[in-house]
Amino acid sequence: MMNVKDTIKEMGEALRSSNSGQQAMFRARLAAQADAAVAITRPSVWKQYVFFATSSIAMLILVIVTWPKPPDVVVYDSSPFNSVSAQAGLGDHKGRGLLGRLEESFDDAYEPSALTVTSTTTASPGEIVDYENENGSMLDVKTTISLWSTKDDLVTPVQNLFEYLGGHVSGISQYAMDQPTHLTGLVPADSYFLFREQLRDLVSADKYMTEVLNANDLIPSAINIEESITEVTEAITKLKDDIAKMENATTKASLQRQLENRELQLENLVGSRADLDENVEYVKVTVMVTEIPGFWETREAYDLHNLVMGMEKPGSFVQRALVNILIVGFWALQILSIAIWFLIPLVIWLTYRRRQRLAWKDLD
């Protein structure tokens, strides 16, 4: 009995191969014309999948590339002032103890180190002396104050504040649109606290967010000296009492020597305090004015962003837990989006293809 389907297929094969000579001839002619620079595609279902996958990867890249970045702070070291007011030089010359204390505090401070770069250069003692002869003595407290603002012009008010308090700005530098502006200047030491207060008022009045970073100042050193003075004074009082009560002459003489040493120590401390007051005429301050990217309009949001991006050390347990939750949530979201954009279409496509093939196989 004749199999109709097979017969038709046989005929088809015969028909398709019946014109090979003409096919070859025309192929040669076509080859000469087929140099059109047009991409030839053989689209099928898999192309849609590739498009899907590519677009999801492209989206992921786009998200990563456009992710808001905090401003990078470039080490500022260009003003004439900096070249003279060297940290190390001044420390050696007049304020070693204070600087040592400040640097220690800086290390312990909870702050994004990337945002608190302060320039330090070395200068010869001669340069320092020249500067001090001209401008008066100063104590460089290595203070950097960072202001975050959604407004682009916070520089002028800060500059005015320097001048208002009897100081001056010795250098302003802006590196790029998205980089912080650095204002480096001198503030009279006795106006320094007022300067900080005014600065805080200034930014809060204009709804700027403000943070004083590494704003260690004269207080710790002064406190140290005051504490030492108190301690020594108490020791002296106690020694005096003890001496008054003591009857043994030898012991009394020994306590008397201790008392003399203590009094000498007190004298030195008082002298140090006087030196401190005398030497500190100006405080060097670097104010960094950073425009907050539009997306992170509040300082809290910006801090949170920095935390999540691992740019700040999380502090408390709650803070760390929050950061971990955020990070896990972020990755969960990523995995979910990959599933939606990539895996689910893949499974659908594979299922569809398998079903189609099975159906056609059965029907053939």
Add this chain to the structure above:
Amino acid sequence: MQKQFLELYDEYYPKLYAYVLMRVRHREVAEDIVQHSFLKALDNLASFKPRRGATFGSWLFQIAKNELVDRIRQDAKLTFCQTEVLDLNPTAISTIDQLLNAELAVEQKERWQKVLCAIEHLDEEDRELITLKYLADLPYQEIAKTMNKKPNTLAVMLKRALEKVRVDLGI
């Protein structure tokens, strides 16, 4: 680019030729239509924007069908049943020998001739489907795009068309 197009040409020329030949029953005319179709495809390659599931094959067959429409308007409808052919168009190929231009065994020739006549008795859509599926050897996906029907529908239609052929042949 050229290589890719020629690969497509190698793949689709025999299929398209078989399909067109079955429609026009004239070797020279079929060759002419096929060649015109390929040239047109090459010229319009830049504008080839495949939609969902569309392939180069379905696009090429669509071009060929448009060419065919023009030619068929000029010629009368031809069939393989000898008496009718002679009446309608004396230049048309009326036998399977002429169609294939090849020597065939008598038994095979008779068998094929009968089947072709039975296919000829089918309605237009069934005939088109059998031609595309078994003579041109197109996959369901491309036939679906060419005939604008779903593959599963085509499969059912094909089954019924074959049944009709069997009935016509008395099997």
